[in-house]
Structure formats: structure tokens, C-alpha cells
Amino acid sequence: MAFKKIGVVGCGLMGRGIAEVSAKTGYDVVVSEINRELLDKGMAAINQSLAKAVEKGKMTEADRDKTLSKIKGTVDMQEFKDCDLVVEAAIENLGLKKKIFIDLDRICAPGAILSTNTSCLSVMDVAAVTKRPDKVLGCHFFNPVPVMKLLELVKTITTSQETLDAALEWGKSLGKTVIVAPDRPGFIVNRAFMPYMVEAFEMYESGVASREDIDTGVQLGLNHPMGPLTLADMVGLDTLLFVIDAIYAETKNPKFVAPVLLRKMVTAGHLGRKTGKGFYDYK
Numbered sequence: 001m002a003f004k005k006i007g008v009v010g011c012g013l014m015g016r017g018i019a020e021v022s023a024k025t026g027y028d029v030v031v032s033e034i035n036r037e038l039l040d041k042g043m044a045a046i047n048q049s050l051a052k053a054v055e056k057g058k059m060t061e062a063d064r065d066k067t068l069s070k071i072k073g074t075v076d077m078q079e080f081k082d083c084d085l086v087v088e089a090a091i092e093n094l095g096l097k098k099k100i101f102i103d104l105d106r107i108c109a110p111g112a113i114l115s116t117n118t119s120c121l122s123v124m125d126v127a128a129v130t131k132r133p134d135k136v137l138g139c140h141f142f143n144p145v146p147v148m149k150l151l152e153l154v155k156t157i158t159t160s161q162e163t164l165d166a167a168l169e170w171g172k173s174l175g176k177t178v179i180v181a182p183d184r185p186g187f188i189v190n191r192a193f194m195p196y197m198v199e200a201f202e203m204y205e206s207g208v209a210s211r212e213d214i215d216t217g218v219q220l221g222l223n224h225p226m227g228p229l230t231l232a233d234m235v236g237l238d239t240l241l242f243v244i245d246a247i248y249a250e251t252k253n254p255k256f257v258a259p260v261l262l263r264k265m266v267t268a269g270h271l272g273r274k275t276g277k278g279f280y281d282y283k
């Protein structure tokens with residue numbers, strides 16, 4: 001089954017990236033937000049990202065215009081009614097995601113595939129509120145979506161092979177390398193990523209090394225594009241805390257106990273780049 005029209009719920013950091021990449025690769029896209037203000041902000045960010053690509057000579061003006069013409073922003077979920085695939089990229093709140101899936105299940109055609117871009121929540125929990133659990137799977141994209149090459153698809157115990165095959169075809173057509181993960185806490189990538197981040201936070205918290213040495217050590221010693229504390233500031237400390245806590249809640253594995261400092265920083269609003277302060281200052 002080849003998709004023609006993709007729906008994206010949420011035009012935040014992940015949603016707008018998914019919308020941009022889908023439109024760039026030729027799909028018609030509908031992206032929704034909960035109000036006009038957030039929608040305008042998200043659409044402006046897509047415009048800016050494409051303008052940057054033109055500036056850098058990575059895209060022609062004609063291709064930018066074509067891409068933009070393929071994206072329709074909306075505040076009305078009914079617009080998803082003729083989408084072949086809808087990717088929900090709302091905030092990481094299971095109650096909210098379930099509510100969105102109940103709505104999508106009602107609005108979308110019976111054959112449409114529904115997907116959640118969660119980084120850690122149980123995909124089966126959202127599939128179970130629909131009447132089409134065989135057509136539900138997880139799509140875990142990475143930040144920044146237009147740059148990161150990986151797409152992690154998450155297959156639940158009810159996802160059909162047909163659904164998975166269609167999502168694999170779509171993921172590859174976006175230019176992503178696609179892996180298939182089981183619906184287990186952390187899937188594949190965050191199961192490896194979070195203990196590494198916890199260790200970096202603990203090293204910093206206990207004064208083993210300075211933030212700069214931790215970052216430089218990992219960046220140059222392991223050839224990572226950025227060190228863990230810089231990366232934490234980019235991803236958002238609240239997001240990381242949420243993922244670590246969610247994996248711990250399901251596994252009770254001590255590898256996923258969030259360091260006290262991380263929790264305090266989130267409480268203080270030191271969330272990283274987005275608030276101007278995290279492990280580093282950005283003001």
C-alpha cells in the first residue's frame with residue numbers, strides 16, 4: 001500500500017520535522033495544532049527551515065514552493081479523514097495520546113494506519129483504545145528530524161505485517177534508514193541511550209569531571225557529533241527525565257533511575273536550549 005496523504009498531529013519540534021520531510025519527499029501533508037497561535041509558530045518554523053535549505057543551496061526555490069504547497073496546516077482534526085497514515089506527535093502524555101487516538105479512529109477511514117511518535121510510552125496502550133489495533137504502530141523519529149537518518153518503527157503484538165510493510169516503505173521513501181523495534185520500554189535506541197545519559201549526568205553531579213571535559217571526552221573519544229550534556233540541552237532535560245522515568249516505571253531497572261540533579265534542574269525550569277539554560281547558558 002503506497003501512501004499519498006500523511007496527517008501529522010502536532011506542529012511542535014517533532015511534528016513539524018515529520019511534516020517537512022514528508023512534504024519534501026512528495027506526500028500531501030495535513031498538520032494540526034490545538035490553536036492558531038501554535039499552528040502559525042510551527043508553520044513559520046517549517047518556512048524558516050526550508051528557507052535555510054535554499055540559502056545553503058540544498059534546495060531550489062521552486063522545490064521549496066512545491067514543498068510548502070503540499071503542507072496544509074489546520075486546527076480541525078476532521079481534515080485527517082482522507083489520510084492514509086496519521087502520525088501523532090503530541091506531547092508525551094499517555095492520557096492525551098489515548099484521547100487523540102480515539103478521535104483519529106473515529107475520523108479516519110477504516111483502512112488508514114495510525115501511528116504515535118512516542119519516545120518511550122507503550123504503543124499497545126494507544127492501539128488498545130482503537131478498533132484497529134492491527135493498523136497501529138510506533139514511529140520514533142529523532143531530533144532534528146530533517147537531519148537524523150534513523151526511523152525506529154515500533155511493532156506491537158497486534159500490529160499486522162501489512163501495516164509494518166506499508167510503514168517500512170514510507171520510512172524508506174523519506175530517505176530514512178528504518179529499524180524495527182519491539183514495543184518494550186525504550187524500544188532499541190532509548191534503551192541504549194538513557195543509561196549513557198544517566199551516567200553522564202551522574203559523573204557531572206558527583207564532580208568526577210567538568211561538563212566541558214565530559215562533553216569533549218565523549219565527542220572526540222567516541223566520535224559523537226556532540227557530548228552528552230550538550231545533547232541533553234538540545235533534546236530538553238524535561239524530555240529526557242520523562243523518558244528515563246517512563247522506562248524505570250515499566251522496568252524497575254536501576255539503570256534507569258534519574259539522577260537527583262536532573263530532577264532539580266527540570267523543577268527549576270533549566271530545561272536546556274529552549275529555556276536559555278541547562279547544563280550550559282544560552283542567553
Ligand code: 3HC
Nearest residue numbers: 049056119141142143144146147148190225226231235243
Ligand atoms: N533542521 C534542519 N537541519 C538542521 C537542523 C535542524 N534543526 N540542525 C542542523 N541542521 C543541518 C544543518 O543545516 C547542516 O546541514 P549541512 O551540513 O548540509 O549544511 C547540518 O545539519 C549540520 O548542522 P550544523 O553545521 O549547524 O551543526 P553541527 O554539525 O553541529 O550538527 C547536529 C548539528 C545535526 C544537531 C549534530 O550535532 C548532531 O547530529 N547531534 C546529535 C543529535 C542527536 O543525537 N539526536 C538524537 C537525539 S535523541 C532523540 O531524538 C530521541 C528522543 O526519543 C529522546
